[in-house]
Amino acid sequence: MQKNQLTIKNKTIFEGISLHSGLITRMSLIPAQIDTGIVFIRTDVKKSQPIVANWKNIVSTNLCTKIANKYGHSVSTIEHLMFALYSLGITNLIIEINNVEVPILDGSAKIFVDEILKNGLLIQKKDVKILNILKPVEVQNGNKYIKFEPTKKNFLEINYILHYKDEFIKKQKFILRNVHQNYLEVSNCRTFCHQEDLEKIFSMGLAKGGSLENAIVISGNKILNQGGLRYPDEPVRHKVLDCVGDLYLSGYFLTGKIFCSQGGHEMTAKLLTKIFDNKNNYRIVLDQPIKKIA
Numbered sequence: 001m002q003k004n005q006l007t008i009k010n011k012t013i014f015e016g017i018s019l020h021s022g023l024i025t026r027m028s029l030i031p032a033q034i035d036t037g038i039v040f041i042r043t044d045v046k047k048s049q050p051i052v053a054n055w056k057n058i059v060s061t062n063l064c065t066k067i068a069n070k071y072g073h074s075v076s077t078i079e080h081l082m083f084a085l086y087s088l089g090i091t092n093l094i095i096e097i098n099n100v101e102v103p104i105l106d107g108s109a110k111i112f113v114d115e116i117l118k119n120g121l122l123i124q125k126k127d128v129k130i131l132n133i134l135k136p137v138e139v140q141n142g143n144k145y146i147k148f149e150p151t152k153k154n155f156l157e158i159n160y161i162l163h164y165k166d167e168f169i170k171k172q173k174f175i176l177r178n179v180h181q182n183y184l185e186v187s188n189c190r191t192f193c194h195q196e197d198l199e200k201i202f203s204m205g206l207a208k209g210g211s212l213e214n215a216i217v218i219s220g221n222k223i224l225n226q227g228g229l230r231y232p233d234e235p236v237r238h239k240v241l242d243c244v245g246d247l248y249l250s251g252y253f254l255t256g257k258i259f260c261s262q263g264g265h266e267m268t269a270k271l272l273t274k275i276f277d278n279k280n281n282y283r284i285v286l287d288q289p290i291k292k293i294a
Contacts, residue, residue, distance in 0.1 A: 109188075148257070166194065
């Protein structure tokens with residue numbers, strides 16, 4: 001985690017199909033001034049107003065995270081991009097997008113990370129602010145739970161358990177220690193679904209742009225993707241990716257430890273709401289130097 005705020009050096013453009021709408025989207029990442037935050041602007045909307053990437057603006061968590069402003073301008077499936085921005089330490093960015101949904105690319109955050117790094121980062125002359133969790137905060141719903149605990153370490157750790165009653169995933173566990181240092185362990189892990197769930201998803205008007213090029217499809221005890229998995233536990237690693245991206249809607253970098261089992265976009269959104277509902281749960285501080293991990 002760097003001490004200074006960051007933006008990008010050069011405008012960076014992404015174009016591709018969107019997972020749920022099936023529309024071709026063009027998106028431009030544009031350098032932004034100090035204290036701008038992460039802001040989306042819909043270029044296809046007349047008199048478009050900024051959509052700030054913040055937990056208060058979450059309007060849907062149905063198979064993706066969707067945010068909107070008070071004018072009804074929205075953008076969805078932002079979690080993979082938000083993961084890339086958190087991981088790289090980017091605090092200030094304008095994102096111009098000509099559609100309702102961020103392009104899915106290969107179903108992970110890898111292309112976002114690679115292209116942003118290729119075009120360069122710009123250090124800005126102001127310290128970043130960190131969200132320190134002061135006491136455990138937990139959200140539970142049946143067998144699903146997510147818990148945020150304070151630690152003495154000055155970074156964010158994610159401890160995630162995924163448990164499916166299927167023949168392929170079964171039970172997987174993954175720990176990502178120090179997101180900013182070790183993000184490459186999950187950044188190239190793709191979204192996934194079970195083949196038997198596709199009919200229901202299609203009936204909801206979703207996954208119109210989904211394919212084996214941008215998602216892992218599980219059928220029984222195998223996957224349909226010819227290239228196989230990038231890791232044996234790629235599904236749970238992708239869940240960690242999603243979790244980090246959604247947590248960045250806090251508006252800050254975070255310190256502490258996340259424990260999550262059977263979570264998802266909805267659970268993470270509820271956790272953020274619960275944290276900020278009580279000012280005794282957290283404090284906002286300036287960044288402190290972090291010892292590099294070998």
